[in-house]
Amino acid sequence: MTKLLALVLLGATGAALAQPAADPALVEAIAKIKAIDNHAHPVRYAVEGSKPDDEYDALPCDALESAPPMVRGRPDNPEWIGAWRALYGYSFGDASADHAKTLVIAKQSALRGHGASYAAWVLDKMGIETMFANRVALGNDFAPPRFRWVPFVDALMLPLNGGEMERLNPDSRPFYGAEAHLLKRYLWDLGLSKSPATLGDYVSQVVTATLERQKRAGAVALKFEAAYLRPLNFSNVPQSEAEPVYARYVGGGEPPAGDYRKLQDFLFHSIAQEAGRLGLAIHIHSAPGCGDYFNIRGANPSLLEDVFNDPSLRKTNFVIVHGGWPYTKSVAALLGKPNVYTDFSFITQTLYPRALAEVLRDWLEWYPEKVLFGTDAFGGPEANGVNWEESGWLASTTAREALALALTGMMRDHEITRERAVQLARMLLRDNAIKLYGLQP
Numbered sequence: 001m002t003k004l005l006a007l008v009l010l011g012a013t014g015a016a017l018a019q020p021a022a023d024p025a026l027v028e029a030i031a032k033i034k035a036i037d038n039h040a041h042p043v044r045y046a047v048e049g050s051k052p053d054d055e056y057d058a059l060p061c062d063a064l065e066s067a068p069p070m071v072r073g074r075p076d077n078p079e080w081i082g083a084w085r086a087l088y089g090y091s092f093g094d095a096s097a098d099h100a101k102t103l104v105i106a107k108q109s110a111l112r113g114h115g116a117s118y119a120a121w122v123l124d125k126m127g128i129e130t131m132f133a134n135r136v137a138l139g140n141d142f143a144p145p146r147f148r149w150v151p152f153v154d155a156l157m158l159p160l161n162g163g164e165m166e167r168l169n170p171d172s173r174p175f176y177g178a179e180a181h182l183l184k185r186y187l188w189d190l191g192l193s194k195s196p197a198t199l200g201d202y203v204s205q206v207v208t209a210t211l212e213r214q215k216r217a218g219a220v221a222l223k224f225e226a227a228y229l230r231p232l233n234f235s236n237v238p239q240s241e242a243e244p245v246y247a248r249y250v251g252g253g254e255p256p257a258g259d260y261r262k263l264q265d266f267l268f269h270s271i272a273q274e275a276g277r278l279g280l281a282i283h284i285h286s287a288p289g290c291g292d293y294f295n296i297r298g299a300n301p302s303l304l305e306d307v308f309n310d311p312s313l314r315k316t317n318f319v320i321v322h323g324g325w326p327y328t329k330s331v332a333a334l335l336g337k338p339n340v341y342t343d344f345s346f347i348t349q350t351l352y353p354r355a356l357a358e359v360l361r362d363w364l365e366w367y368p369e370k371v372l373f374g375t376d377a378f379g380g381p382e383a384n385g386v387n388w389e390e391s392g393w394l395a396s397t398t399a400r401e402a403l404a405l406a407l408t409g410m411m412r413d414h415e416i417t418r419e420r421a422v423q424l425a426r427m428l429l430r431d432n433a434i435k436l437y438g439l440q441p
């Protein structure tokens with residue numbers, strides 16, 4: 001118990017073992033910066049019998065059997081206690097059943113007490129001014145300007161049955177089903193009962209129409225979770241090659257994997273091009289995902305290099321979401337391309353501050369104007385225990401500790417002044433996002 005408490009206190013004070021401490025004045029300056037969170041999945045909780053939130057992700061992981069997550073994501077991580085203390089005034093140093101009951105009561109009372117402003121209150125606790133909510137629909141609980149919408153667009157790339165592609169990886173199967181369901185919803189939103197018969201009509205009447213509708217509804221970016229469904233090696237396929245695949249299988253039947261991939265490549269390109277025209281950045285998941293058999297190699301951001309270099313996509317900005325971890329060195333190099341950015345969401349929860357500081361320092365020394373803070377705050381439809389509030393708090397706290405460590409190291413090595421260190425922290429935590437998305441500061 002004593003050992004557990006000591007660990008918690010360590011987490012809460014930001015100390016790190018075996019690494020020189022962060023500069024205290026820098027820590028203080030960083031704590032005051034109100035962040036823009038490039039990527040998160042806030043969850044709406046059911047009240048009085050309303051239906052549970054099923055819009056916090058287009059591909060909920062509940063459908064998959066999964067081995068336990070990495071150490072920091074496990075329910076017994078003592079750092080969650082620090083989150084409960086900071087968010088809900090939890091007063092214990094452990095999570096015994098009796099003590100956990102008081103947490104449930106405290107959380108329910110915060111939900112009731114803050115009512116419609118609960119989510120904004122949580123953001124205040126995290127030091128986050130604006131959270132980009134990557135959700136199927138933003139929903140009334142996450143109102144602008146504190147929350148901004150990032151919708152999912154993979155479904156637009158998947159107008160056919162999964163067919164052979166669905167069977168290549170058992171973990172992909174439920175995801176193809178989920179995407180088909182979402183495409184139905186997008187069609188319904190446009191007043192269509194099925195996809196048009198030709199690819200040209202599909203692009204104009206479904207792809208373009210949906211992206212324009214999302215933009216009108218306040219979207220600031222578009223999200224691809226494609227790495228859950230296939231490798232990210234999209235090539236530039238001409239419409240003449242994609243058209244016959246679409247025409248043959250749009251009414252049903254099982255497309256061979258090679259044919260379907262061509263159509264997906266063509267549609268990915270169409271979506272990316274339209275995103276550029278509409279001024280919406282493309283967010284792409286690039287990191288390991290849930291499930292036991294996620295294709296980690298297929299999520300390598302280097303696979304996107306042809307897309308980044310494509311002359312017909314010069315107007316489209318791409319954000320490598322989750323820092324492309326574990327390929328973060330490749331990301332440092334990819335950031336040299338004018339239209340490529342990255343965020344450090346998710347690794348703010350999975351890496352401890354020391355490891356994250358090393359990743360950030362690589363990027364800070366190369367292209368600091370291309371790096372965006374993110375939490376990947378996420379959870380499930382149940383309010384209790386560890387959810388988007390706790391994971392968001394841990395991510396925000398970790399990001400600040402890691403930034404302070406990386407910048408302190410750069411100051412000690414005489415690479416930057418203190419003034420520049422504070423400026424760099426502001427850039428990563430908020431200014432880069434304000435500039436990329438044209439947000440009102």
Ligand SMILES: [Zn+2]
Nearest residue numbers: 039041134376
């Ligand atoms: Zn996410």
